[in-house]
Amino acid sequence: MKFFDLSGKVAIITGGNGGLGLGIAKGLAKEGCAVSLVGRNQDKIDKAVAEMEALGAKAIGVQCDVSKEDDVNRMVEETAKQLGRVDILFNNAAISWGIAPEKMTLE
Amino acid sequence: MKIFDLTGKVAIITGGNGGLGLGIARGLASAGASVAIVGRNADKLKVATADLEAGGATVLAIQADVSLEDDVNRMVAETVGRFGRIDILFNNAAISWGIRPEEMTLEEWNMFLAIDLTSCFLTSKACYPEFVKAGGGKIINISSIVTKLGHPKLVQYAAAKGGMDHMTQSLARSWGPQNIQVNAVLPGLVDSEMMPVGPEGTRSPIIDYAISKSACERHGTPDDFAGISILLSSEASDFITGSVIVVDGGLSLAI
Numbered sequence: 001m002k003f004f005d006l007s008g009k010v011a012i013i014t015g016g017n018g019g020l021g022l023g024i025a026k027g028l029a030k031e032g033c034a035v036s037l038v039g040r041n042q043d044k045i046d047k048a049v050a051e052m053e054a055l056g057a058k059a060i061g062v063q064c065d066v067s068k069e070d071d072v073n074r075m076v077e078e079t080a081k082q083l084g085r086v087d088i089l090f091n092n093a094a095i096s097w098g099i100a101p102e103k104m105t106l107e
Numbered sequence: 108m109k110i111f112d113l114t115g116k117v118a119i120i121t122g123g124n125g126g127l128g129l130g131i132a133r134g135l136a137s138a139g140a141s142v143a144i145v146g147r148n149a150d151k152l153k154v155a156t157a158d159l160e161a162g163g164a165t166v167l168a169i170q171a172d173v174s175l176e177d178d179v180n181r182m183v184a185e186t187v188g189r190f191g192r193i194d195i196l197f198n199n200a201a202i203s204w205g206i207r208p209e210e211m212t213l214e215e216w217n218m219f220l221a222i223d224l225t226s227c228f229l230t231s232k233a234c235y236p237e238f239v240k241a242g243g244g245k246i247i248n249i250s251s252i253v254t255k256l257g258h259p260k261l262v263q264y265a266a267a268k269g270g271m272d273h274m275t276q277s278l279a280r281s282w283g284p285q286n287i288q289v290n291a292v293l294p295g296l297v298d299s300e301m302m303p304v305g306p307e308g309t310r311s312p313i314i315d316y317a318i319s320k321s322a323c324e325r326h327g328t329p330d331d332f333a334g335i336s337i338l339l340s341s342e343a344s345d346f347i348t349g350s351v352i353v354v355d356g357g358l359s360l361a362i
Contacts, residue, residue: 100281101228102236102282
């Protein structure tokens with residue numbers, strides 16, 4: 001359906017190097033979108049990019065800690081440089097594990 | 108009525124030295140609670156203490172910045188030192204002013220989140236052992252109707268208050284077994300320093316627009332929060348926890 005066509009579009013997916021993020025990237029790529037897979041773990045990035053390319057997608061990997069402003073600015077520049085533009089941003093990167101609030105430190 | 112009686116109870120109200128927080132303090136004191144009002148501004152603390160004492164309240168004023176862990180721990184120690192216990196915590200201190208998100212620096216963002224959200228974690232954690240000792244407790248997080256609406260220049264404030272709403276729900280589960288009830292109140296427009304102002308301190312036209320749409324056809328006053336504050340602090344609310352309660356005079360119904 002033309003409505004859902006993403007040909008020529010470029011998407012950044014933070015945490016796109018695995019799990020839900022990689023699923024999002026695959027879905028976008030299927031509709032013609034080029035994807036920038038962003039994560040901290042380079043091994044996971046390499047594997048994810050290889051997986052995307054094997055599916056015929058245009059994908060790049062950018063190593064980046066999205067909690068750091070300098071990293072984030074570099075990540076956007078890198079994506080724009082390699083893929084020419086940025087149309088879509090998925091804020092998907094996250095960490096979570098259980099801690100009882102009374103035991104959690106401020107750090 | 109006995110179920111709303113707060114005699115013998117001790118409440119901490121952050122940002123209790125003015126605006127909505129002072130309204131809360133007046134309400135709790137009228138129901139018999141001793142109140143510790145907390146703020147950064149010593150002059151405002153003095154004025155608020157005099158206001159409360161003139162109404163017959165038992166008051167402790169604590170100068171503290173609730174975004175700083177040492178200050179928060181001292182706040183709890185001073186309250187326990189004076190009153191011997193803590194039963195009720197109002198996380199009411201907050202700052203807010205409009206900034207376009209694309210113009211906001213990371214430093215500004217972090218400042219808003221520290222004062223408006225992280226403070227809520229620090230105070231709740233610091234009060235927890237006292238609540239356990241007292242056999243239970245009440246935490247009331249003063250959030251904002253912005254978490255139900257959205258605002259182009261209050262992204263940082265909405266993020267902090269939205270965090271507060273959801274922290275309310277999870278904390279209610281964390282500490283439910285300890286008989287600690289945690290709820291959030293979402294005010295709309297309240298006549299305080301935080302009410303939007305236009306250029307050079309003029310009344311923002313958005314206020315009159317909002318009032319014209321509001322079911323109650325007026326903005327709120329700090330004293331409008333006495334009732335909900337007494338309810339959520341008292342035995343009357345022992346089965347209310349994890350609730351996010353809109354108290355906006357019907358503003359959000361129309362906007």
